[in-house]
Amino acid sequence: MSTSDLSSPSPAEVENLVVLFVGFALATFLYGLTFFQMYIYFSRYSNDDIWTRVLVGALFVLDTTSTCLVSELLYHYLITMFDVSMDVLYATTTFCIQDLLSVILTLIVQLFFARRLYTVCGGPSSITSRVVTVAVFFCAFIAFVFGLTSVGQVFKQRQLSAFALPPMAIVAGISQGFAAVTNIIIVVAMCWSLRPARYPDMHVPEGVIDNVVVLCVGRGLILAVVQLAFLGTFVAAPGKPYWIAFQMISCRVYVNTVLGLLNTREVKHGVGLNEEETLSDRQDSRNEGIPSALRFRMPLSTKATQQSVSFSRQDENSGGSEIEEASKSYGDDENLSSVRSRCSEQPAYDKASLS
CATH class of the missing domain: 1.20.1070 (Rhopdopsin 7-helix transmembrane proteins)
Known part of the structure; x- marks a missing residue:
């Protein structure tokens, strides 16, 4: 060739x-x-x-x-x-x-x-x-x-x-x-x-x-x-x-x-x-394994119901935690004010006794 x-x-x-x-x-x-x-x-x-x-x-x-x-x-x-x-x-x-x-x-x-x-x-x-x-x-x-x-x-x-x-x-x-x-x-x-x-x-x-x-x-x-x-x-x-x-x-x-x-x-x-x-x-099984990019999703109505339930639970938990924190802070404020009043009254009492 x-x-x-x-x-x-x-x-x-x-x-x-x-x-x-x-x-x-x-x-x-x-x-x-x-x-x-x-x-x-x-x-x-x-x-x-x-x-x-x-x-x-x-x-x-x-x-x-x-x-x-x-x-x-x-x-x-x-x-x-x-x-x-x-x-x-x-x-x-x-x-x-x-x-x-x-x-x-x-x-x-x-x-x-x-x-x-x-x-x-x-x-x-x-x-x-x-x-x-x-x-x-x-x-x-x-x-x-x-x-x-x-x-x-x-x-x-x-x-x-x-x-x-x-x-x-x-x-x-x-x-x-x-x-x-x-x-x-x-x-x-x-x-x-x-x-x-x-x-x-x-x-x-x-x-x-x-x-x-x-x-x-x-x-x-x-x-x-x-x-x-x-x-x-x-x-x-x-x-x-x-x-x-x-x-x-x-x-x-x-x-x-x-x-x-x-x-x-x-x-x-x-x-x-x-x-x-x-x-x-x-x-x-949704929390196990590597998430699949081809995973079939749930119907929209089911997703919305689950999301609303989870949001309501989060609101309840957050509301309860806020009440507990507020009560704790209120108790701390009362204790702090009582301590301060006692400290302020103690010097006055000492001065009066000395006079």
């Missing part, structure tokens, strides 16, 4: 390198959020359920491994293969392993939400709970199986542009499609289950920011949006590298959604309380 060819890369090469760099930058940023949220969780919820703590640790380890593989992948394409034309991207072993970890992380997060739905939809006594949980399990399992098949095809074919071929495109499309259906079921079921009509003691979020956090993180809307964008990009242009960026960031969005859901809970004695927990338990 001549020097002129190196100085003027082809449009396809520029497209491939830009997609790789953008995917790496977003993946690195999201991993920073993963590390920060992991630290918050283990510092606040020290007595949380052992399985939840194991889940958070496993998600962090897998996400860290995947991010390291993405970094090595970018180094391979931009540094090691600097003198080689990038008109066509070839999947390295690192890329295949990273794709496999993405499929595994997607399954773990979807199973986590399935377990959450099993609880909030009514538990074992509810038919709706069992139906919704089975539907999520089934769709997630289908997406996982076809995802593994797609990874095997990539490992065998190596050329990423081969996804334009019908066999590979169909397998990958089914995997992404069932993953999107799973996330949509999760969002609808979470919004239907976690509503004030079913849980009267549940905290009601206030303001735009709190409602967005609840909808995107607490109900899993961000998962459905990212997965649908991934699916749409792949279906629209399977032979183009645009879907690679979504493949790099989607698993980190999944991980951060679970960590965000766990970290927005109230904490009581080191144990996290879900938003559907009783109001009394959540009120007792």
Whole structure:
């Protein structure tokens, strides 16, 4: 390859390198959020359920491994293969392993939400709970199986542009499609289950920011949006590298959604309380732990009532203290005046006796 060819890369090469760099930058940023949220969780919820703590640790380890593989992948394409034309991207072993970890992380997060739905939809006594949980399990399992098949095809074919071929495109499309259906079921079921009509003691979020956090993180809307964008990009242009960026960031969005859901809970004695927990338990937990910036606030009427009660108590206490101080000062003044009168009378008495 001549020097002129190196100085003027082809449009396809520029497209491939830009997609790789953008995917790496977003993946690195999201991993920073993963590390920060992991630290918050283990510092606040020290007595949380052992399985939840194991889940958070496993998600962090897998996400860290995947991010390291993405970094090595970018180094391979931009540094090691600097003198080689990038008109066509070839999947390295690192890329295949990273794709496999993405499929595994997607399954773990979807199973986590399935377990959450099993609880909030009514538990074992509810038919709706069992139906919704089975539907999520089934769709997630289908997406996982076809995802593994797609990874095997990539490992065998190596050329990423081969996804334009019908066999590979169909397998990958089914995997992404069932993953999107799973996330949509999760969002609808979470919004239907976690509503004030079913849980009267549940905290009601206030303001735009709190409602967005609840909808995107607490109900899993961000998962459905990212997965649908991934699916749409792949279906629209399977032979183009645009879907690679979504493949790099989607698993980190999944991980951060679970960590965000766990970290927005109230904490009581080191144990996290879900938003559907009783109001009394959540009120007792407000003085413990580090205050969360995403904590859901109480209704305005409740706040006003508590503030008025506290103000009235403060007024009563301050009034009582003022009366006590006034009585003390009045007693001190009387004692002081009596002492002064006695001292003034004593010299007069002595003078009279001498005269």
